[in-house]
């Protein structure tokens with residue numbers, strides 16, 4: 566019986582490897598015993614805003630999540646900035662339980678605090694503006710010929726500012742975790758795509774994005790273990806590839 570936490574898969578039809586990673590991951594779960602919490606940004610903004618729900622439901626990875634749920638698996642989802650307008654879809658089409666942040670859960674005696682991370686104050690204003698339902702709708706209705714270049718500009722802007730953005734967020738995460746009650750054992754964050762596992766009280770974990778690999782926190786009777794796996798990890802024995810702990814900025 567294990568509890569799994571993951572975030573920032575950023576499913577997109579033009580990035581099928583992300584869906585394949587999620588499919589492989591789901592294949593290892595036991596719906597009769599395991600529970601899964603997705604801490605935001607399961608779907609990328611592009612996919613969420615531009616794909617009609619019926620087609621979205623046919624996405625292989627999303628269909629596998631629905632199947633996990635139908636087979637009795639516990640699936641909870643909290644909103645990220647990319648998929649906050651998809652919560653009704655997740656509830657209806659996937660059968661997910663929608664939870665709101667901050668979320669406090671206990672797993673195998675470990676007290677865990679979960680947020681996506683975009684609401685803690687480190688985000689640039691222009692990005693927050695883009696996350697309105699109006700922008701989501703407008704982007705979804707935009708002709709492909711206009712949406713592609715805009716998407717490319719936004720991605721390039723994100724890449725250029727990545728280092729600063731990550732450092733700013735991680736500093737905010739560290740302060741946020743330090744201010745949590747002493748009862749919290751592990752503070753889980755998403756949004757930043759770099760996997761971080763920082764010891765301390767609470768232990769600070771940034772789950773990590775699925776753009777280039779799979780990463781998740783597994784909690785069972787052995788305690789919480791942060792797994793960061795390359796695409797060939799399935800053939801490897803039980804001990805996963807571990808990302809070294811990153812020093813904080």
Ligand SMILES: [Mn+2]
Pocket residue numbers: 605606645646647681683755756757
């Ligand atoms: Mn995010």
